[in-house]
Amino acid sequence: QVQLVESGGGLVQPGGSLRLSCAASGRTFSTYNMGWFRQAPGKEREFVAGITWSNSVIVYGDSVKGRFTISGDNAENTVYLQMNSLEPEDTAVYYCAAGPPRRVVIKSVIGYDSWGQGTQVTVSS
Secondary structure: OEEEEEEOOEEEOOOOOEEEEEEEEEOOHHHOEEEEEEEOOOOOOEEEEEEOOOOOOEEEOOOOOOOEEEEEEOOOOEEEEEEOOOOHHHOEEEEEEEEOOOOOOOOOHHHOOEEOOOEEEEEOO
16 A cells, blocks of 8 residues: 655635645555545545546546646655635545556545545635
């Protein structure tokens, strides 16, 4: 399995930006599909964005399209989530996840078998 550690969360005003990082260690990072999910209090874990192991396919959740960008740096064993135009509804704990390499991005939690501890993002004035 791969070990994942998220960072970059915090408090930001509506309309602001944050960049989350997910550092991977263990097995070769470039052989995993990677994803970002989020979970707000009382809600199910929600797919945010995913990228295939080859960085060739990227998929976003409907609520973040046009505002968030996922990217991977295989040399640094890190995946990023750039979040722009943040809204109070984006407030949640954000999780990084790794799953078996596939040609498609899986939008369900069942497609991933390694998870980070999460980082809190709060959007509030």
